[in-house]
Amino acid sequence: MVALLLAGCGGPAAGADRTLTVFAAASLTDVFTDLGEQLEADDPGLDVRFTFAGSSALATQLAQGAPADVFAPANEQQMAVVADAGLLAGEPAVVAANVLEIAVPAGNPGDVTGLADFADPELTLAVCAREVPCGAAAEDVFAAAGITARPDTEEEDVRAALTKVQLGEVDAALVYATDVRAAGPDVEGIAFPEADGAVNEYPIGVLADAPAPEAARAFVDLVRSPAGRQALADAGFRTP
Amino acid sequence: MSRRLRDGGVPAPLLVPAAVAVAFLVLPLVGLVVRAPWSEIGPQLAREQVGEALRLSLVSATAATALSLVLGVPLAWVLARSRIRGRAVLRALVTVPLVLPPVVGGVALFLVLGRTGLLGGPLYEHLGVSIPFTTTAVVIAETFVAMPFLVISVEGALRAADARFEDAAATLGANRWTTFRRVTLPLVAPGIAAGAVLCWARALGEFGATITFAGNFPGTTQTMPLAVYLALQSDPEAAIALSLVLLGVSLATLLLLRDRWLGRAAA
Numbered sequence: 001m002v003a004l005l006l007a008g009c010g011g012p013a014a015g016a017d018r019t020l021t022v023f024a025a026a027s028l029t030d031v032f033t034d035l036g037e038q039l040e041a042d043d044p045g046l047d048v049r050f051t052f053a054g055s056s057a058l059a060t061q062l063a064q065g066a067p068a069d070v071f072a073p074a075n076e077q078q079m080a081v082v083a084d085a086g087l088l089a090g091e092p093a094v095v096a097a098n099v100l101e102i103a104v105p106a107g108n109p110g111d112v113t114g115l116a117d118f119a120d121p122e123l124t125l126a127v128c129a130r131e132v133p134c135g136a137a138a139e140d141v142f143a144a145a146g147i148t149a150r151p152d153t154e155e156e157d158v159r160a161a162l163t164k165v166q167l168g169e170v171d172a173a174l175v176y177a178t179d180v181r182a183a184g185p186d187v188e189g190i191a192f193p194e195a196d197g198a199v200n201e202y203p204i205g206v207l208a209d210a211p212a213p214e215a216a217r218a219f220v221d222l223v224r225s226p227a228g229r230q231a232l233a234d235a236g237f238r239t240p
Numbered sequence: 241m242s243r244r245l246r247d248g249g250v251p252a253p254l255l256v257p258a259a260v261a262v263a264f265l266v267l268p269l270v271g272l273v274v275r276a277p278w279s280e281i282g283p284q285l286a287r288e289q290v291g292e293a294l295r296l297s298l299v300s301a302t303a304a305t306a307l308s309l310v311l312g313v314p315l316a317w318v319l320a321r322s323r324i325r326g327r328a329v330l331r332a333l334v335t336v337p338l339v340l341p342p343v344v345g346g347v348a349l350f351l352v353l354g355r356t357g358l359l360g361g362p363l364y365e366h367l368g369v370s371i372p373f374t375t376t377a378v379v380i381a382e383t384f385v386a387m388p389f390l391v392i393s394v395e396g397a398l399r400a401a402d403a404r405f406e407d408a409a410a411t412l413g414a415n416r417w418t419t420f421r422r423v424t425l426p427l428v429a430p431g432i433a434a435g436a437v438l439c440w441a442r443a444l445g446e447f448g449a450t451i452t453f454a455g456n457f458p459g460t461t462q463t464m465p466l467a468v469y470l471a472l473q474s475d476p477e478a479a480i481a482l483s484l485v486l487l488g489v490s491l492a493t494l495l496l497l498r499d500r501w502l503g504r505a506a507a
Contacts, residue, residue: 056473124370124372124373126455129470129473152455153373153455153456154457154462155455155456164455167350168354168355169355169373
């Protein structure tokens, strides 16, 4: 039932035969939109369309038969779901990685210095709920660092956690480095060494039933090119 | 019920869309029941976190309803009976939460009661009191969203009630407060009950304002709707089981109270 619901809201409009459809993780929105415009500029007549959403929702849509050319989820598990269903042409390539960072309001009113501060009951702290990927990653780094976190709220997604920082309602939240970068001047990021214990890798792959396989390969090549890697790095991703 | 004469007389043009409406509203609930992993419901309910969420939901919805009664009934009286200026504007303002996206409500609550908010800022600086991420915040968020339902119901009841009883009481020497307590309140009691149940049900289902303003922490701020939403991210079967519990609680309450009113109204 859930799968049907999700499938119902996706799907590109049929039309020109020169349409490239990319299903990508929401965190790739800014970078991929820019790269898509670049590809359109290089190849007049090509229309690049994106569906940005949570990776698991996208994987579900693909499994339900949503027509797409490229899939770029935010972790290997969701790519594996699509690959195991036989929907992938060839092997996916990892193009980026995201790590957790501590987000604090501008000026750092809580004087947060590192991951250990998440054990401080005096601070107001947000993490992601363990049901969503950023929460699972947070659990991993806390476990690896031997820290018993004392959060005040477990947010439903990473952007919700970030919002609480932007509003100044929490002293710190654990979010992705790219989210800190995207948040602008209201938010400061504090990198911490334990983040290496939970690195999210972003694979990209061309789908087996891609209506526009050549354009799909061109897009993947662009993402993997020096320009693509630079764009990803500028957004706060680590690149291989 | 003495409606037998009318039963056969529903005009066909009404019957078909009405039947479609019933199917539209009830089928999703049927889907929930059909797809429910019945064998999992016992173990799901036994999970500590689910029990906590259910308890918190019931407690906070009840507190929000109590708060709405204390504040909302007087407000409804002002809207229905007083002659203050700008009443129409006031009515529009206090019913805005009915149509406001609850998430927006949550953000608005932050801007007033948050640590950096209009009232919350001084409260936090001088007294060290912080409202967000507490059970109090859950009750406040639910009250914000649910109270207009009560106000609208009670105001409607007051408008429908015969004001001559109140006039008579006044003529007999009762002051306004006595008239309100001894005449008006009993007169609109069924309307207040209806509004309270609607308010309670809305508070029980509140999601957007709660997750925004109160956050989500098991035992403190995680109510059932939040638990359902999060379960859906990782374990859809569990989400269905939890949804069913919430549906059962809501339905049982509505049915239970409905019987009580009908009994009273018929008597």
